[in-house]
């Protein structure tokens with residue numbers, strides 16, 4: 001792969017050469033190949049080198065770095081420029097806790113976020129967008145019959161990776177963007193029983209647009225995730241996923257941990273003064289608590305009164 005390969009270049013099948021050792025190749029990696037790179041049926045090339053990665057999107061199975069699961073770090077994709085956070089407006093319902101986690105991961109990876117709200121035919125976006133008012137977060141609304149021109153313009157010239165819960169419509173959208181992709185699409189009821197329709201990440205070249213000049217970009221479809229663990233992100237870096245809160249912390253006492261039991265944390269006054277949404281501070285503090293292993297933020301009873309807050 002990737003952007004420098006032309007649309008007419010053959011698709012090459014390659015395996016990882018033994019000399020790479022334990023280094024794994026992930027979707028989005030740029031690699032050097034040797035052997036038969038003709039792309040003819042049966043031809044097999046070898047991957048002998050992985051180029052330095054421009055960006056690395058990671059997630060962990062859990063938030064708590066003291067557990068085995070928390071230390072299990074997965075590289076989701078390499079060299080992406082944009083993280084398309086896909087959330088359905090209904091069926092399954094949107095979870096701002098999950099979106100907040102993705103924003104932290106995007107910041108940590110040096111990737112720009114784009115909020116993609118699907119199933120706009122089933123519910124309105126007001127509640128979700130209201131939560132992000134202070135953020136200037138770019139977003140697109142998708143319904144089955146919607147024109148995808150705005151989304152295509154945001155994808156042009158870049159490598160974008162889609163993440164989201166199972167059943168939010170990632171593969172449906174990829175199939176609309178790249179008709180020959182033929183990604184399997186599932187029913188939400190089956191997904192609810194723990195089935196994920198897509199089981200591996202796949203990068204697809206977006207088709208050239210009639211009026212567009214230049215590179216239409218690449219889109220990477222990924223399997224649905226249940227949660228987006230952030231054990232690999234330091235407590236300090238977590239805050240950067242909350243640009244609406246970060247400014248307030250210059251008034252915090254030295255070594256303030258910004259937790260709810262910090263008596264002089266400036267974030268409380270910031271929110272009380274209407275400078276940011278209290279739900280965003282609650283979400284940030286849930287992430288802080290979850291990292292230190294205090295309870296499970298995904299338990300709905302921890303978010304009474306805020307149906308959007310789950311992750």
Ligand SMILES: Nc1nc2c(ncn2[C@@H]2O[C@H](COP(=O)(O)OP(=O)(O)OP(=O)(O)O)[C@@H](O)[C@H]2O)c(=O)[nH]1
Pocket residue numbers: 118119120121122142143144164165166167168169170171172173184185186187188191195196197198199222223224225
């Ligand atoms: N009403 C409505 N349904 C949609 C829309 N987009 C997708 N769906 C339906 O949602 C279901 C799940 O879609 P998928 O594209 O398989 O979801 P996914 O995000 O790829 O799921 P995983 O591969 O399991 O992660 C399918 O039944 C789609 O037809 C939409 O905009 N509106």
Ligand SMILES: [Mg+2]
Pocket residue numbers: 170171172184185197198222223224
């Ligand atoms: Mg899918």
